[in-house]
Amino acid sequence: MSFFDTHLLNLVVFLPLVFAALVLMLPAGEAGQIRAVTFIAMLVDLAFGAWAYMRFEPGGPEFQLEYRVHWFKEFGLSYHLGVDGLAASLLLLTVFLGPLVVLASTTYISHRIKEFHLALLVLQTTMLGALVSLDVLLFYIFFEAMLIPMYLLVGVWGAEDRQMAAVKFFLYTLVGSLLMLVALIAVYFISSPAGARSFDYSSMYNGLLDANRQLSACTAGPPGACDSLTGLAATLHTYGPWLFAAFALAFAIKVPMWPVHTWLPDAHVQAPVAGSMILAGVMLKMGTFGFWRYAIPFFPVAAQNARPFLATLAVIGIVYGALMCLAQRDIKKLIAYSSVSHLGYCMLGIFALTAEGATGSAYQMLNHGISTGALFLLFGFLYERRHTRLMADFGGIAKVMPVFTVAFVIITFSSVAVPGTNGFIGEFLVLLGTFKSDLGAAAGNPHLTMVFGAFATLGVILGAAYMLWMVQKVFFGGLTHRENQHLTDMNLREMLTVLPFIILVGVMGLMPQPFLDRIEPSTSRFIARARVGTPGATVETEQVRVEVMGLPAQPTAAAPSAPAPLAARAVPSPRP
Amino acid sequence: MNLSQFLQTAPVAPDVLAPSLWLIIALPLLGAFICGVFGKMLGRANVNLVACSAVGGAFVLSVLAFWATSDTDPESRRLLSFFVNPFGTERDYVRYALAHDYGTWFAVGDFRVNFGLMVDHLSGTLLLVITGVGFLIHLYSTSYMEHDESYWRYFAYLNLFVAAMLTLVLADNLVLLFVGWEGVGMASYLLIGFWYTDPAKAWAGRKAFVTNRIGDFAFLIATFLMVLLVGAFTEQANERDYTMANSSSQRYSAALQEKGTVTFLGLQKMAEAIPEGGGGAVMLSTPIAAGPLEGYTFGGVMTAAMLLFLLGAAGKSAQLPLYVWLPDAMAGPTPVSALIHAATMVTAGVYLFSRMSALLVLSPTAMATVAIIGALTSLLAALIAFAQDDIKKVLAYSTVSQLGIMFMGVGMGVFWAAVLHLVTHAFFKACLFLGAGSVMHGNGDETDIKKLGGLRHEMKWTWGTFFVATLAITGIIPLSGFFSKDAIFHGVHHNHLEGLHWVSSVVYYLGLLIAACTAFYMTRVYLLTFEGQRSKEAKLAHAHESAWQMTLPLVVLAVLSVVSAVYAWPLMKAPGDGRPQPVFENFLSPVFASMNRIVATGKTVALDTSVPAMGDYVFAWLVAVSGGALAGFLYLRFFPARAGQPAPAFARAVRRTAQNKFYVDELYELAIIRPVKFMSFILFRVVDALLIDTVAVRGTAWVTARVGSALRYVQSGDAQAYAAVMALALLGGVAYALIQVLQ
């Protein structure tokens, strides 16, 4: 590992922050310069991020490009970065969205330009940090810090009643994550004996692993077999479900799963185009990512018990979100609810615990980031021109904005998962995984799997129904409104902003394998770890234990050395 | 060298051609790209050139590929176009076929999908139809769309459609086929809504896509069931099963690893391994041991999958209960109706079942359902067609009806006849549609046949071709339609499904009724349009004949719909016993070989391979003629005679019902669409807005605020009060600690 590789992730994460400092020095009046600098920052970050993605070797160790130094070693904290396949993919998605978000807001944001771009850069850093941090507390810090810039984006640059939406978004997400913090600290204390305690992902997971295996072993046994457990296993048996619930709630709100999704439509509707893009593109994935990385591996047994319930919620989310879309009059709300539906697929794929399902879910995360991000982006352009979100105010736009229409329709097809677009791969794999899964068995009757699958597949119909309905209302028919008759088509900048999305839609639809290859190793590991929870699981410890680089040698910091006993000290003679 | 030798020496050797099969798809795709992106700047002539040459090129390649499928070495007379079936033993060859695998599309876990293309006689035939008819229709369109300013969009879509359709046909596995399956749906969505400024047309496009999506929903589930089935099969099968299918376990699993789970060849092998009486570990009645399908039998799951495929096919091929989109699809330009909604896309269902014939014949129940659905659809559509006055609507319903006939054939196991009818139908129905288009073109886009008439003298070419095509579809000797339809009816009549013997006769007599109806309404359309006097309400005083780009395809198609009758003639000798065999059956026998093997072992269907006797021909002919004659009598003598007199009430009632398509659309609107919309609205208002958001979320906030304002009064601001509290706390803490220590 060269120096560059060692610090690659640091670079990717903190580069936006460095540029933020640069932007801070620029005079607030220089809008152009500020935009340019931010854009360059995002581009450079994209370059590094892509490089990191390339450097990630699917066949290699689980976590790569690791970087680890001491940080509050009294509490067993360490500043520890590293990416696995999923994190790398989401990291790529994040850095990919960065420059486009800046481009998209060029004319959209007209006041407090400097602050806006500062918020964007800080947000980028926090999101990337949350993705790559391997120290759970570090993750939590980034995870929470993310809220602040996003809160500002919605609350300052949002639409008419932005305040309400921002506060709702903030509190909603905070509730869950505070519970998670409590659970986190609990895990910190139980996972390892005093002195050996650490917030590091590996030590936390490995600390819980044996107890989890005992627990799953005894769940296979006769009822009440688990009451004879001792030590950590007993603790997990009693409190594991609650800890899992705390984690799950935090991430479920972030995803969002039904029924804690109601912050999403408001936040999306009120947020500026950049906010919507990032929210849909990356932030929602933090929830699924959290389930994948923390909630389920830490408490496989509890997760196993909650699986049917959560899978049901996911399926409800798919159908319910789609039905909601049919009831909307507001385009942004519709897109937001479609996110609920799509994220339902991601969650279902995760809970299916099959290679197809989990990989498809991860892929669906990327797809959703691209297609929904692009939808928000495109609608942002329309909103800039017309300043209304109601479908009724549009109609026949295709006549005056042909290029825009083409782009929108392509993205729509990607969103309704027409084969050949990226959406299809993810959705197909998730559904296939669901059908192959043992969800039904976990729910009591193997055949229930079919029910899960069938209801999830309903989303395929409804998805087409609502998206095309919206497309027709907005683009087709006669130009009834006078305001719409002189709309201008997309200009060069806007085309350049949309083009990457469209290219990716095609590329990820026709050549998904390079992406899947990077996801797959972490999929298999995730499934193995989740399988620890299945009653009577026979998972080898070596197979699932998390291996990370150790801490560097003791640093020579000015830490107080222990006081020597009096007697040991040389006695100064009072007088010669 | 004689004809057969000429046909058996391909200009391009199969092994040379196979790797470039992708070009067949790529050419139209490229054309679509060029027309779509640069069309506007290229100008009309260039766009026409690009579009037509793209499809023309695809046609040439298809001919070469088709030719190559029967390429034989002139000396050793040994067939060159075959390849080893990866799922079979080393010497299990797939004959009369060439295939090429372009590597992984996506592979996860033990599931894999490859870009694998295959041309055998079945897909080869469809290749020719698609590209050939497609080319003619492109040519036709160059003139038909000459006044439309967004012609480039049109040709882009059309090329896109051709590409998708070719993918559907060339795919060697279910998922890749699904790409084409949805692709054609997408293209037809775009083309139906081509004149999007008219909300009704855009709405029709959406209706088509969503209805198709319902089918795709079933298709997907069926695909997943297939995956599960293959998994269970590989778990439970023993060597005996594999040897029955002329394969071996390691070969089979290796092929699954390498080629993917849902390859047609693999599914065929599985089908060959599991019929009853084979005596292997896996039979139709064997319950599945583990997994989500635990406890169900292989046969049961197969039936379920096939029924789901039927629903999918019903969506694409406009069968009950999903046929409603097709008549509305006539909103698109007429050539589109000819290509997509008559010749190619709507026949995808028939192709699917022929492709999976080996699986279908495992389940008599599914076959019976297919046949009955086909018959009912066909009859319903024919009845509706009686009362339609829009020429395109009539043709649309007749398409639905003809597709129903094909489904009857598929369902009763006469796959070859169904495919033959598919081909002939493509010819004469395309001819009819294009003729209708030419009529509209020449009469100011008038589509109401009541307002046409007497065109015979003004549009000679159109009239002639339309006349021929009408005869063909009506089923008049010696045109193609007669033979293909009769081949189906004959097979339907003489094949018998295991345990469901009543089906064949029921379907057969329904078929005869349908034939009569078809003759009736087609004759009606023809007479009202071309014969008699020109109507008073005609838009133009005099119609004008169309340009050669439009008439040439008409002529070609008319000729084809005559000569393609040859395929149904029993000129060949059956490979086994020397009995006479229709050309097309003989020609498709390699495709349906495994199907026949399964039937031989499984006895699920009693296939009858006799050829129709002269008596059958005469009978069928009489049926058709009687229908036509009745129509002729009514519309030439009866109605003109009593013009002006009101028709009796019951007649008007019947007519109105038929005209309103038996209110099926209204029924769906009432039974499905409204409830769903209503439910979504209620859910949004009640659950989302009220329960979750207001009660749960805002409720929490409200409670918090109340509690806060209640606790405010504790904050008196008196420092000593706070101190007192602290003191109490200290006291409590210390006391507690003391107690703890003392105990």
Add this chain to the structure above:
Amino acid sequence: MNIELILFGAFALLTLLSAGTVIFARSPINSAMALVSTFFFLAGLYVLLWAHTVAVLQVMVYAGAIMVLFLFVIMLLNLGESPTRGRPTLARIVGGAATLGLLVVLGIALSKLPSGPPPSLGVEGQATFGTMATMGQVVFTQWLLPFEAVSLLLLVAMVGAVVVAKSRI
């Protein structure tokens, strides 16, 4: 009965007495004076505890600097006589009661302690324990950082006091 015990008893008694005066004296001046004497007696106790340096500091800093500060303030505000206890509000009653309760509890707790004599310091211990040298050694090696922090704190306090007490803020 040895001298140390006598000294302890005397100092303790006087400490408590003057402390009581601090609490119950009517005028602040008296309280302040009583507090000074408390400090002196405490210093004596410190000496008995072998903590010479702290005793010295006690006298210098507390009795010297801090009390002078108090007296200055009292005079600056020239507060006259003030009633010892105001109206016995609920808070005061509760607080007082709690305090007495605390006293009782602590008494019980401490009375449970083994009342043996403290260990002998040993020879060199007696030579060094509590001397300026030892304290200096400890303070300036392992407690250096806190020491500097305290110095900073004092500086801040000084500045803060000036700012807060300035007539026009």
Add this chain to the structure above:
Amino acid sequence: MAAQVVAREAPNRPMVPISYYLLLAAALFCMGMFGVMVRRNALVIFMCVELMLNAANLTFLAFARMHGDSVGHVSAFFVIAVAAAEAAIGLAIVIAVFRSRGSVLVEDIRTMKH
């Protein structure tokens, strides 16, 4: 030197038990606390606080003596320093409050602004 050591050694056993000191400290602390509770004059309250601090100091030193570890002394030293700071700021505040309200009685100082 040895002679000196002998001279400094108090020969007469037994000495005062540490618990006495602790008891005294407790009493002192409680008295200070009582004062804080009942007095109205902010200045006097301050003085009571000083009393409490001293009680704490006494405890520190007692324990230091008990363990023969001079860290206790250091702590006491720091406590004194902090007490000085506290007194300075506290008294400054008292002056400021007196300026603004003309009273140093705690019950007159209930609201932050006025």
